[in-house]
Amino acid sequence: MTLPQPSKDLSVDIWLWNNADQVAQADDLFTTLNREECARRDRQFSSEKGMLWAIARANVRARLGAITGQPANELAFEENAYGKPNLAGQALSFSISHDGAWTALAVCAAAPVGVDIEAVQTLQREEMDWPLSAVEKQHLAQVAPVDLPQAFFRYWTLKEAFIKALGLGVSFPLHDFDMSPFGEAPSLLRVKGDSAAVRDWTFEAHEIRPNQRFALAVKTGGEPVKFTYHAKNGG
Secondary structure, eight states, X not given: OOOOOOOSSSEEEEEEEEGXXXXXXHHHHGGGOOHHHHHHHHTSSSHHHHHHHHHHHHHHHHHHHHHHTSOGGGOOEEEOTTOOEEETTOOOEEEEEEETTEEEEEEESXXXXXXXXXXXXXXXXXXXXXXXXXXXXXXXXXXXXXXXXXXXXXXXXXXXXXXXXXXXXXXXXXXXXXXXXXXXXXXXXEETTOTTHHHHEEEEEEEEETTEEEEEEEEOTTOOOXXXXXXXXOO
8 A cells, every 4th residue: 555645845644543443454454563552452450451552553654665665664763851752763743642533644755744633521620620721711711611522621631732843842831822812813922931933833633534533734934835634545
């Protein structure tokens, strides 16, 4: 199977797929995994969770292998001090997010990128307040009760995508930046200590499947960016 290549210039390619659709092909997919990945699969809380994680990893290997021109089983993954994955010897930026059986992968050859997917759930107000900045809490207080789950998970996925793109994970305080209100185009309103960030970052945010929020952050430097969404299983 030939997988699509990322576009040139400033572009982001996004894949979303359900790992449960490929359980029957799991043994073939697992041939690309290394010993450490197989061990991680086998020590998951349940065999089902381990299988879904390993199918996801094999799919990520297939896509990144096709993009870089390297055999999928020869790719070497590294992580920075905050857990952000990279490919050894490659400048390619990519980000992975899991939600149950689903996985999202975003790839950008020219700029840092972060992606997050989350199932929309009904939460208590105190559960929604803790990751939000003071400004975001004020905006959320103005949202109609019926829209609160969608509004909160829009904030949550955008904030996760941003800190993943930064490569700093939860070490970057979630209260130190503000995302735009629910109902507006996704954007940064403020980043503590970085006045240029509002201009430098571009975002996507929407309900990619019923009751599943998607968000993507890419450091564009104010330049236009093309987003390409591919079919869930590689097309």
